[in-house]
Structure formats: structure tokens, C-alpha cells
Amino acid sequence: xxxxxxxxxxxxxxxxxxxxxxxxxxxxxxxxxxxxxxxxxxxxxxxxxxxxxxxxxxxxxxxxxxxxxxxxxxxxxxxxxxxxxxxxxxxxx
Amino acid sequence: xxxxxxxxxxxxxxxxxxxxxxxxxxxxxxxxxxxxxxxxxxxxxxxxxxxxxxxxxxxxxxxxxxxxxxxxxxxxxxxxxxxxxxxxxxxxxxxxxxxxxxxxxxxxxxxxxxxxxxxxxxxxxxxxxxxxxxxxxxxxxxxxxxxxxxxxxxxxxxxxxxxxxxxxxxxxxxxxxxxxxxxxxxxxxxxxxxxxxxxxxxxxxxxxxxxxxxxxxxxxxxxxxxxxxxxxxxxxxxxxxxxxxxxxxxxxxxxxxxxxxxxxxxxxxxxxxxxxxxxxxxxxxxxxxxxxxxxxxxxxxxxxxxxxxxxxxxxxxxxxxxxxxxxxxxxxxxxxxxxxxxxxxxxxxxxxxxxxxxxxxxxxxxxxxxxxxxxxxxxxxxxxxxxxxxxxxxxxxxxxxxxxxxxxxxxxxxxxxxxxxxxxxxxxxxxxxxxxxxxxxxxxxxxxxxxxxxxxxxxxxxxxxxxxxxxxxxxxxxxxxxxxxxxxxxxxxxxxxxxxxxxxxxxxxxxxxxxxxxxxxxxxxxxxxxxxxxxxxxxxxxxxxxxxxxxxxxxxxxxxx
Numbered sequence: 045x046x047x048x049x050x051x052x053x054x055x056x057x058x059x060x061x062x063x064x065x066x067x068x069x070x071x072x073x074x075x076x077x078x079x080x081x082x083x084x085x086x087x088x089x090x091x092x093x094x095x096x097x098x099x100x101x102x103x104x105x106x107x108x109x110x111x112x113x114x115x116x117x118x119x120x121x122x123x124x125x126x127x128x129x130x131x132x133x134x135x136x137x
Numbered sequence: 138x139x140x141x142x143x144x145x146x147x148x149x150x151x152x153x154x155x156x157x158x159x160x161x162x163x164x165x166x167x168x169x170x171x172x173x174x175x176x177x178x179x180x181x182x183x184x185x186x187x188x189x190x191x192x193x194x195x196x197x198x199x200x201x202x203x204x205x206x207x208x209x210x211x212x213x214x215x216x217x218x219x220x221x222x223x224x225x226x227x228x229x230x231x232x233x234x235x236x237x238x239x240x241x242x243x244x245x246x247x248x249x250x251x252x253x254x255x256x257x258x259x260x261x262x263x264x265x266x267x268x269x270x271x272x273x274x275x276x277x278x279x280x281x282x283x284x285x286x287x288x289x290x291x292x293x294x295x296x297x298x299x300x301x302x303x304x305x306x307x308x309x310x311x312x313x314x315x316x317x318x319x320x321x322x323x324x325x326x327x328x329x330x331x332x333x334x335x336x337x338x339x340x341x342x343x344x345x346x347x348x349x350x351x352x353x354x355x356x357x358x359x360x361x362x363x364x365x366x367x368x369x370x371x372x373x374x375x376x377x378x379x380x381x382x383x384x385x386x387x388x389x390x391x392x393x394x395x396x397x398x399x400x401x402x403x404x405x406x407x408x409x410x411x412x413x414x415x416x417x418x419x420x421x422x423x424x425x426x427x428x429x430x431x432x433x434x435x436x437x438x439x440x441x442x443x444x445x446x447x448x449x450x451x452x453x454x455x456x457x458x459x460x461x462x463x464x465x466x467x468x469x470x471x472x473x474x475x476x477x478x479x480x481x482x483x484x485x486x487x488x489x490x491x492x493x494x495x496x497x498x499x500x501x502x503x504x505x506x507x508x509x510x511x512x513x514x515x516x517x518x519x520x521x522x523x524x525x526x527x528x529x530x531x532x533x534x535x536x537x538x539x540x541x542x543x544x545x546x547x548x549x550x551x552x553x554x555x556x557x558x559x560x561x562x563x564x565x566x567x568x569x570x571x572x573x574x575x576x577x578x579x580x581x582x583x584x585x586x587x588x589x590x591x592x593x594x595x596x597x598x599x600x601x602x603x604x605x606x607x608x609x610x611x612x613x614x615x616x617x618x619x620x621x622x623x624x625x626x627x628x629x630x631x632x633x634x635x636x637x638x639x640x641x642x643x644x645x646x647x648x649x650x651x652x653x654x655x656x657x658x659x660x661x662x663x664x665x666x667x668x669x670x671x672x673x674x675x676x677x678x679x680x681x682x683x684x685x686x687x688x689x690x691x692x693x694x695x696x697x698x
Contacts, residue, residue, distance in 0.1 A: 061322075061324050064327055066189065066190060067193050067386070067389065068323060068382070070187075070194065070454065071200075071382070071385060072377045072378065073184065074184045074185040075377045077183065079376055
């Protein structure tokens with residue numbers, strides 16, 4: 045029964061992987077989810093105030109978002125057909 | 138006496154404790170119910186409340202509570218001989234720690250997974266909760282100050298460990314990025330992380346880093362302490378995924394490997410315990426065994442810190458109520474096993490009684506250094522690993538435990554300052570940076586205020602850490618006992634440990650009060666008085682709460698009949 049043995053082995057490996065992933069995340073799950081929510085809240089504030097023309101109280105903190113936005117910004121201008129960043133003061137590549 | 142036989146006796150007794158005593162407590166006292174809807178299911182939110190596999194939760198609970206204390210305490214306490222330390226670790230784990238940890242989870246689960254601090258407010262009263270906040274703050278303050286001293290001392294004594302200890306931080310930072318950015322899958326990263334850590338341990342002896350005896354007018358020890366607080370301060374404000382999470386994870390894996398190596402070496406070498414069974418020839422200035430033994434060994438037997446973890450995060454993730462037995466009681470057993478290994482290597486890891494006595498030349502000596510030297514001797518002779526590599530391995534193990542507890546401790550202390558900022562409406566105190574600076578400042582004040590220019594104030598207050606920590610355990614046991622009385626269930630299984638702890642704590646505090654007064658050490662005298670007053674208040678609250686709830690339970694019974 046080599047096929048069955050292979051399945052057993054794969055099931056065991058996936059179980060081991062589950063345990064590792066759970067033990068990595070269980071302890072800090074809450075803290076990370078909260079931190080992600082805080083980022084989302086900040087982003088919401090940013091977008092909302094820009095759209096409504098309200099002076100943006102979050103711009104001071106946006107530097108913190110730069111590492112997160114950089115990759116997405118790069119993907120975006122590539123998708124839009126621009127080889128390099130179109131913004132003079134925000135060159136990502 | 139053969140160390141392997143003592144190890145076997147200890148393991149058999151603790152296994153029996155788990156298989157028999159914990160089953161009895163779970164079934165007849167806490168009456169754990171597999172059908173009870175736990176808060177993890179009731180309030181499931183994917184953030185704090187998440188039903189978690191019991192093996193995973195056990196790992197989380199065990200690695201959270203395992204700091205340097207199960208090593209430091211027993212390795213100091215063997216100065217009275219190996220038998221008292223062995224008995225207290227084994228019996229304390231079975232009858233005190235297991236019941237306390239399982240009970241803390243149970244009490245919290247039965248009360249919407251509230252922390253033991255807010256439970257004290259609900260079950261015992263507002264006054265008790267105020268004492269609780271002060272006790273928690275003091276425990277965290279002492280943990281941070283003590284662990285900084287322990288790591289600094291290790292790095293001064295074992296320069297070969299400096300590279301792996303600081304290198305572990307770099308490994309954790311890289312592991313964090315690899316996992317967070319999903320560059321490599323977790324199992325592969327785990328293997329890479331552990332291999333990198335052990336490669337650093339292997340490379341450590343080739344690149345010893347010795348801090349000069351004096352830097353800018355400060356001793357090398359003091360410089361390490363300042364650097365450690367700088368690190369802990371930065372770590373406590375960084376996002377958790379960046380450093381703390383991968384560091385704790387790698388550290389957890391390393392803990393299991395380290396324990397396996399230690400146990401394997403003891404079993405293979407079967408060394409003889411050179412330390413006396415009961416030491417009647419203790420160095421001058423050593424306090425009496427009773428009550429100091431019971432406060433010197435805190436974690437490893439019973440520890441209040443466990444209650445904070447049990448009711449803080451563990452109870453929110455408990456899948457089934459019956460899992461509390463495995464997670465809580467078996468978590469305590471894990472800690473007991475670590476302490477048992479510490480006792481065995483601190484007593485059997487020396488060539489002769491004279492060598493052992495040279496190490497334990499005064500009270501407070503030995504400790505982690507005895508654990509490292511003794512353990513290196515056992516591992517070298519048992520597994521054939523070079524002695525210097527084995528010593529580096531154990532130093533890194535102890536320093537990493539202390540380091541991870543320290544950065545988490547500083548973060549928790551920051552939260553307390555922020556909470557006080559909230560209560561007293563101080564805007565500046567609510568911000569993370571000022572709160573972190575306040576937390577670091579208070580620790581440094583203790584380290585350098587009590588210890589002078591050397592910064593070793595943390596070590597001087599070690600016996601006070603024990604009493605404060607035991608007081609915290611007493612408060613948790615009080616909450617559990619009051620709940621049991623209210624439910625009209627047998628209360629002796631938690632009340633007796635509670636009374637024992639309170640008596641030993643108060644006795645130790647009174648004895649220390651006398652010593653500090655004679656030494657004219659007014660800083661510690663003041664701190665001792667604060668803890669003593671808290672202990673007496675806890676005792677009074679105990680009596681009042683138990684009386685009130687017994688009367689209430691009796692009235693309810695007569696109403697029903």
C-alpha cells in the first residue's frame with residue numbers, strides 16, 4: 045500500500061505544519077489583529093479626509109505606512125502601465 | 138545518590154500527580170464539564186477569543202510562564218541541600234502549582250474569561266483589586282530588574298555566550314520578516330531559525346566578547362544592564378510580529394531541545410549528587426530554610442505569574458473546559474520538570490563536594506552560574522559535547538528565557554502606566570513612549586538605587602520577588618476558594634495551600650524586615666513594608682470574604698430547604 049502510506053505521510057506533515065503555525069500565531073493572534081485594525085482605521089481616516097477635503101490629521105503618521113504602501117504602490121503603477129513612479133517626491137523604483 | 142534515579146523518582150511522582158491527583162481535582166472539586174460553552178466559543182472574535190487545540194494551547198501556556206525563574210530559584214535554593222529543594226519542587230508542583238494553574242483557568246473560564254485582577258474585584262472586593270494592581274506592578278518591576286542582572290551576570294561570566302544571545306535577536310528579526318512576508322513557509326523557517334541559533338551557539342566560543350571592566354566610569358556589569366534595558370525598551374514598542382513573536386517561537390523550540398539534551402545527558406551519565414542531602418554547614422549569613430525555601434523557589438513550584446497568563450490569554454482560547462486540566466496542570470508539570478533539571482545539574486554537575494561548596498560560598502551565590510557550570514559538566518561527560526559549547530548552550534537557554542520574559546514584562550509594565558494615565562486622566566502618560574520611559578526608569582531606579590553603581594539592585598531584591606510573587610498566587614487561590622465556597626464545594630484543596638503560602642510569605646517578610654533594619658538598608662526596608670502590608674491585607678480580605686460567602690451559601694441553602 046505505498047499510495048496509502050504516502051497519504052498518511054502527507055496527512056502527518058500537514059498536521060505538523062498546522063501545529064507549528066498555530067503555536068507561532070496563537071500567542072500573538074490578538075495583538076496582531078488589533079494592530080492590523082489600527083492600521084485600517086488610520087487608512088480609513090486618511091482616505092475619508094482626503095475625499096472630503098478635511099485637513100488631514102493623519103498625515104503626520106503616514107510615514108509609518110510607507111513600508112506597507114510601497115510595495116502596493118509599485119504594483120499599482122506597473123499595472124497602470126507606468127514603468128516608474130509618476131510622483132516626483134515618491135520614487136519607489 | 139544517583140541523579141538519574143532522583144530524576145526518575147521526580148518524573149514518576151509528577152506523572153502520578155497528573156494522572157491521579159489532577160483527575161480527582163478536575164472531577165470532584167472544579168467539576169470540569171466537557172459540555173460547558175467556553176468563552177472562546179461564546180465570544181469567538183478571531184482576535185482574543187479563539188478556540189485552540191489543547192496541545193497548541195499547552196505550548197503557548199508553558200512557554201509563556203517559563204522564564205528564568207524556574208532555573209534561578211531552585212539553583213539558589215539547593216544551598217540548603219538537594220532534598221528540601223527537590224521535595225518542594227515535586228510536592229509544590231503536584232499539590233500547589235497544578236491546582237493553582239488549573240484553578241485560575243477554570244475560575245476565569247467560568248467568569249467570561251476575565252483576568253484574575255478583575256475577578257478579584259468581582260468575587261472578593263474592590264479593596265483586594267487595588268492591592269492586586271500594586272502587587273502585579275511590584276512583581277513586574279522586580280522581574281525586569283532581576284532578569285537584567287541575571288543576564289548581565291551571565292554575559293560577564295560567559296563571554297562566549299554574548300554572540301549567540303544578541304545574535305538570537307537578529308535571527309528573530311529575520312525569521313519575523315521571512316514569515317510575515319511569506320517568503321518561506323513556516324516549517325522551513327522554523328528549521329532555519331533553530332539551526333541558525335545553534336550555529337551561533339557553536340560559533341560563540343570562537344568569538345568571545347568581553348566587556349571591559351570599566352566603560353565611561355561604569356562597571357561592565359552596569360553597562361550590560363543599561364544595554365539590556367535599551368533593548369527591552371525598543372522591543373516593547375516595536376510591533377509584536379517584528380521581534381517578540383518570532384523570538385518567543387524560536388525560544389520555545391529551543392526550550393524543548395534544551396530540556397531533551399539535559400535529560401538525555403543526566404540519563405546517560407547518571408552522575409552522583411555531590412551536594413549534601415541536607416546541608417547543615419551553610420555559609421554564614423544564609424537565612425533559615427523555613428520559610429525562605431518556599432519563597433526562593435517560586436516558579437517551578439507555585440508562582441503567581443502563572444495565574445496572570447492562565448486568566449489573561451489562556452482562558453480566552455480554551456476549546457473545552459476539560460482541557461484546563463491538560464493545559465493548566467500539565468503546564469505546571471512542564472515548569473516543574475525544568476526546575477527538577479536545574480536542581481539535578483546544580484547538585485550533580487561538580488566533581489566534588491569541595492567544588493560545590495566553593496560555588497555556594499554565600500547565600501545568593503550559585504544560581505544560574507551553578508546551573509550553567511554544572512549543566513555543562515553533565516552534558517560534556519554525558520553526551521561528549523565540548524564543555525565550553527555546552528556552557529554556551531545553557532547560558533543562551535537561561536539568557537533567552539530571561540530576555541523574553543523581560544521584554545514582555547516591560548510591555549506589561551508600560552500598559553499599567555498607561556492604565557494609570559487613563560484612571561488619573563494624565564494625557565501624556567497614556568502615550569506609549571512616555572509610559573515606556575517611566576517603566577524603564579522605575580526598573581533602573583530599582584537596579585541602581587538598591588544596587589549602587591553596579592546596577593545589581595535586582596539581585597538584592599530577589600527574596601522579595603519570591604514573597605511578592607507568592608502573594609499574587611495567594612490572591613488567585615483566594616478567588617478560587619471563594620468561588621468554591623460559594624458553590625458549596627470542598628474548599629480545603631485550595632484553602633490549605635493558600636494558608637501555607639500566606640504564613641510562609643508573612644514569616645519571610647518579617648525576618649527580612651529585621652535583616653534590612655539591621656543592615657540599615659532603608660530602600661529595601663520600605664519595599665518590604667509595602668509587601669508586608671499587602672500580605673496582611675490579603676489575609677484579612679481572605680478571612681472576610683470567606684466568612685461572607687459561607688454565610689451567603691448557608692442562607693441560600695436554608696432558603697432552598
